[in-house]
Amino acid sequence: MHNKTLSELSAGLAGGDFSSEELTGGFLARIGKFDGQLNSFITVTAESALAQARAADARRAQGQAGALTGIPLAQKDIFCTDGVRTSCGSKMLDNFIAPYDATVIEHCNGAGLVMLGKTNMDEFAMGSSNETSFYGAVKNPWDLKAVPGGSSGGSAAAVAARLTPAATGTDTGGSIRQPAALCGITGIKPTYGSVSRYGMIAFASSLDQGGPLARNAEDCALLLNVMAGFDPRDSTSVERATPDYSAALGNPVKGLRIGLPKEYFGAGLDPAVAQAVEEAIAEYRRLGAEVVEISLPNTALAVPTYYVIAPAECSSNLSRMDGVRFGHRCAEPQNLEDLYKRSRGEGFGEEVKRRIMVGTYALSAGYYDAYYLKAQQLRHLIADDFKAAFEKVDVIMGPTSPSVAFDIGARSDDPVAMYLADVYTIAVNLAGLPGMSLPVGFADGRPVGLQIIGNYFDEARMLGAAHQYQLATDWHQRIPHGFE
Amino acid sequence: MALERKDIKNIAHLARLAISEADIPEYARNLSNILALVEQMQAVDTSGVTPMAHPLDAVQRLREDGVTETDQRDHFQQIAPAVEDGLYLVPKVIE
Amino acid sequence: MEWETVIGLEIHAQLATTSKIFSGAATAYGAAPNTQACAVDLGLPGVLPVLNKETVRMATKFGLAIGATVAPRSIFARKNYFYPDLPKGYQISQYELPVVGQGYVDIELEEGGSKRIGITRAHLEEDAGKSLHEDFNGMTGIDLNRAGTPLLEIVSEPDMRSAKEAVAYMKKLHALVRYLEICDGNMQEGSFRCDANVSVRPKGQEAFGTRAELKNINSFRFVEKAIDYEVERQIALIESGGKVVQETRLFDPDKGETRSMRAKEEANDYRYFPDPDLLPLVIEPAFIEAVAATLPELPDAKRQRFMEEHGLSAYDAGILTDSRDIADYYEAVVTAVGGEPKLCANWVIGELSSYLNRDGREIDASPVSSVLLAGMIKRILDNTISGKIAKEVFDAMWAGEGDADAVIGKKGLKQITDTSAIEKIIDEVLAANPDNVAAYRGGKDKLFGFFVGQVMRATQGKANPQQLNELLKRKLEG
Structure with missing residues (x-):
């Protein structure tokens, strides 16, 4: 059962092959059996999951089931879930029982999806390896020595290990795509504004975007159909009819114009990763796509630009964590300043503190123009690069990450090296474009991801291109050893 | 741009973060490295480029004036560290 | 310095x-x-x-x-x-x-x-x-x-x-x-x-x-x-x-x-930056036009109008436009009376304001509404009551004793406008004061007020002042 895709599970539930309760019980059993090795869940909500499953079965009995009713999934622990701890991977929110549901949670509940639990993540989504979590590092199911990527590392590892058929994630600089790549699964970050940010704990508001992680593009489309949609509670939510993300899955690749940015294939790219990506491109050629080289000249500026904008926004977004209304509060504060400083000093981990400090500095008097304003100008140039490219091509392809999953601890002493590894994913967030990653092979036994970047609101075409590839290949069906 | 001990202390104070004296050199090193990375931005001439605050060229949506929220004080204060008579408690604020 | x-x-x-x-x-x-x-x-x-x-x-x-x-x-x-x-x-x-x-x-x-x-x-x-x-x-x-x-x-x-x-x-x-x-x-x-x-x-x-x-x-x-x-x-x-x-x-x-x-x-370093949770607020010309259409007359314009169209002094117009509630009240009185802005203004600035002050009330909580006040002013204008009696009527209205007509009726405050009735009282007063009549006719003009006072006392202030003046003058001279 655990190897079935969402659409297969949907068909199985509809055909009465198994109930949601059985299905949910099966996945809960797998979590119990395997998650000790992976640490991909922060909270498992077994009891409420079974209750939701029974409710889904009842709904089905009444003939009111939707496509995903009764299917289990895992929620990244960044989405507020009423009555359930929502920690965001931080000691700061270790005691935070969210008093309301995020819009994404409401949508999932409305569709009858069953929440298995809340997945592990880098603290406040700040990290690319899942090592910054207060709840400990997550292991990569393909190699337990390796990181799963981050920040949605728990979601990616859980999907890859078949502990859940799908999961939600969020992506601020690559946090869906990079762990999807490193764990050999499929994940998509839609166009900024497609998925409501209400109830999704903010890291960098102008970059954050929720999206699905699943085993293939078809499943991502199904889950994105549920997650996306206009939300009046989010001012940045796009007011347009929710598209059918599954609509173009059947479209042939023939004639698709694929742009390969030369900057994505230069120095720093692991040759073994390059080879797997090039083979994937070759497959697209065989499927009839036209491949052209393009240029995104400001690519190298994306990381510096991002590391001003994201920390600046996070420094402000995280100010509400002050030990007054919720969250960690230090013992016996001597005065107000002591309350703030110790609650925050104790509640936040090192990487979060670093970024808050960088952002605070970048916004402070005398530096605003040189840092923040400059970064916003560069952001414009970076977005313009993509705009020009999409006049010539339908989609852009390249590696998701310059290397495969690295070993846990290998980069923890050098934040900058870790930041630079996000070079291919970060620009997409700055521009607000949709981007996805799908598995296209292995290097040294660890998965390689192909990134597809689309034009604004062109997710259906991207998902279609990925699906056509997945019809022709079987990388997405590989199962990590030990989790069969 | 290399940050010094006093810079780190200033920033930590602005951000209301308690950091131990022993950790300051490590913060100074890491933050300086990050700022060095960020410095690469200065190589580009951006004169005349409009700053981009939002990915989408959209405008603020407006909500009709009307009360849509009900009192949930008890629910919200269940997760509060210290409350009394419906008030959140903090160490004495001196005006 | x-x-x-x-x-x-x-x-x-x-x-x-x-x-x-x-x-x-x-x-x-x-x-x-x-x-x-x-x-x-x-x-x-x-x-x-x-x-x-x-x-x-x-x-x-x-x-x-x-x-x-x-x-x-x-x-x-x-x-x-x-x-x-x-x-x-x-x-x-x-x-x-x-x-x-x-x-x-x-x-x-x-x-x-x-x-x-x-x-x-x-x-x-x-x-x-x-x-x-x-x-x-x-x-x-x-x-x-x-x-x-x-x-x-x-x-x-x-x-x-x-x-x-x-x-x-x-x-x-x-x-x-x-x-x-x-x-x-x-x-x-x-x-x-x-x-x-x-x-x-x-x-x-x-x-x-x-x-x-x-x-x-x-x-x-x-x-x-x-x-x-x-x-x-x-x-x-x-x-x-x-x-x-x-x-x-x-x-x-x-x-x-x-x-x-x-x-x-x-170090008050507020670190201002554009809120990324909110988008630029764009106000279209059509929105501004729609708002402009709802704009009330503003204090300065109203003041000017009260001076030019109502003939009020700058001082009176200023007081009446201090707040929109007062101006609205005043204008409602003028409309209900059908003119006589000066008289209306005097009542709003005078009696009404001092009663409001005395009781610490705002005009929207005045017991005497603009309709009540206008009703009373009409009775002044149609000679039912004199301005002096009107103060008594106002006080009764303030106390909640009904509108002007009810108060006038109940208290018998209606002005005497019947010429023969006034003449009769004048005759009685003159007959009772032959010495003063002689003195007046001898040139002591100031005694005119004495006779008015006597008639008013006899009528409890209800004799129509103009009629009284005219009749008395004629009688004394005749």
Whole structure:
């Protein structure tokens, strides 16, 4: 059962092959059996999951089931879930029982999806390896020595290990795509504004975007159909009819114009990763796509630009964590300043503190123009690069990450090296474009991801291109050893 | 741009973060490295480029004036560290 | 040395919306602590702001009323600082691009004439909560009901040169926001608050002196007292060789002095940046036009009209346009009476105002409505009662004894207009006072008043004064 895709599970539930309760019980059993090795869940909500499953079965009995009713999934622990701890991977929110549901949670509940639990993540989504979590590092199911990527590392590892058929994630600089790549699964970050940010704990508001992680593009489309949609509670939510993300899955690749940015294939790219990506491109050629080289000249500026904008926004977004209304509060504060400083000093981990400090500095008097304003100008140039490219091509392809999953601890002493590894994913967030990653092979036994970047609101075409590839290949069906 | 001990202390104070004296050199090193990375931005001439605050060229949506929220004080204060008579408690604020 | 005072005011007007600027929580005053603080107001993790349309409409209205440009595009920014009444650790405000640009109001000067006071800008922002300093076991209590209440911050140019001018400006804006119905103006409840930037400079010097920001001056009286105190303090300081430091000072109404707020001025680095949760506020010309169409007649225009069309004095017109409620009341009386604006104005400014003052009532709570007052004035005009009797009728109406006709009927106050009845009484008075009649006819004209008084006494004041005058004159001369 655990190897079935969402659409297969949907068909199985509809055909009465198994109930949601059985299905949910099966996945809960797998979590119990395997998650000790992976640490991909922060909270498992077994009891409420079974209750939701029974409710889904009842709904089905009444003939009111939707496509995903009764299917289990895992929620990244960044989405507020009423009555359930929502920690965001931080000691700061270790005691935070969210008093309301995020819009994404409401949508999932409305569709009858069953929440298995809340997945592990880098603290406040700040990290690319899942090592910054207060709840400990997550292991990569393909190699337990390796990181799963981050920040949605728990979601990616859980999907890859078949502990859940799908999961939600969020992506601020690559946090869906990079762990999807490193764990050999499929994940998509839609166009900024497609998925409501209400109830999704903010890291960098102008970059954050929720999206699905699943085993293939078809499943991502199904889950994105549920997650996306206009939300009046989010001012940045796009007011347009929710598209059918599954609509173009059947479209042939023939004639698709694929742009390969030369900057994505230069120095720093692991040759073994390059080879797997090039083979994937070759497959697209065989499927009839036209491949052209393009240029995104400001690519190298994306990381510096991002590391001003994201920390600046996070420094402000995280100010509400002050030990007054919720969250960690230090013992016996001597005065107000002591309350703030110790609650925050104790509640936040090192990487979060670093970024808050960088952002605070970048916004402070005398530096605003040189840092923040400059970064916003560069952001414009970076977005313009993509705009020009999409006049010539339908989609852009390249590696998701310059290397495969690295070993846990290998980069923890050098934040900058870790930041630079996000070079291919970060620009997409700055521009607000949709981007996805799908598995296209292995290097040294660890998965390689192909990134597809689309034009604004062109997710259906991207998902279609990925699906056509997945019809022709079987990388997405590989199962990590030990989790069969 | 290399940050010094006093810079780190200033920033930590602005951000209301308690950091131990022993950790300051490590913060100074890491933050300086990050700022060095960020410095690469200065190589580009951006004169005349409009700053981009939002990915989408959209405008603020407006909500009709009307009360849509009900009192949930008890629910919200269940997760509060210290409350009394419906008030959140903090160490004495001196005006 | 002669000194000149320079004053600029920052006024925070709470906008009279029913819900908050960025959330759907109620703004009503006086609710139990934190019962009107929703998830957004509390700054819970994950919540987001959505702008209340009414606040934009109100800001636009204000902009139009002060002759300012309403910005076609303005930006919300975060002002970052930590304080317990500021739940998110930042206040959503407007910084570089405010919704209302430069405008002005004209104030009337005590010495006559008027003066134009520039308004630099007005911007939308959210209010903070309240810290309650009563002791909770050595702790301070935080009530966030007020957090997120919409404010319009109105920043003036440093154009005022005395505390009196500052008060006149503040009163002008106070009347204006209530005319526009964008703020209830209730200063006790903090709906209309004022900070003053005060400095002094030697007369003739162009450069401004160092200014102090005075806070907590939330009544017209306090503004005047606080500024006067502060000006004297600064002059005394400079003249004794000291220097004014730029600081925030708190006005203590009990002691009538300002004192320096604890040195929390250290590095006030607010780290303003555009709020990424909110998009640019774009106000289309059509929106502005629609708001312009709802703009009421403004105090200055109304005053002018009362002078030109109603023939009122500048003083009377000024009093009647002090507040929109008074002006509306007055105009309702004139309309119901069908003219006679001067007589109507006299009754509103005179009897009505003094009764309101005596009982400490606002005009909208007057027991004598505009309809009642107009009914009474009509009885003066149709000679049913005299102006003097009318005061008795007014008093009875105030006491709730019914309308003018009921009071007149019940108390028998109807004027005697029957010529023969008046003549009869005159005859009796003249017959009873032959000596005075002779004296009058002998040239003592002053005795005329005596005869009037006698007739009035005999009729309990009800004889029609004009008729009485004419008949008496004829009889005495005849």
